[in-house]
Amino acid sequence: MALLLEHEFRPLPADKQIETLPFLEAVAHLPPFFDCLGTPIVYSPVKADLAGNIKKIRAVYDSNPTKFKTLQNILEVEKEMHGAAWPKTGATLALMWLKR
DSSP: OHHHHHTOOOOOOTTOOOBHHHHHHHHTTHHHHGGGGSOHHHHHHHHHHHHHHHHHHHHHHHHOTTTTSBHHHHHHHHHHHHGGGTTSSHHHHHHHHHHO
């Protein structure tokens, strides 16, 4: 639990633009949290799903940190890039699953 408290999410800024890097740094501590809950076999699918979604978002961010400074930037670019398939693809889908 202390692990999660040490890496809390930042307050939402007035413009509601969430910076990608601080977000990724905060959510990166979610998968290890499940190790504290007991039986690894029970939580391993959840942990793997979280880690996979974080990895997808990080890959987009790492491809161009300036372009993808905020999560909104990622969503806007993917919406334009994927057209009708959006939001059911890429980092957008990973972010939706991570949110759930």
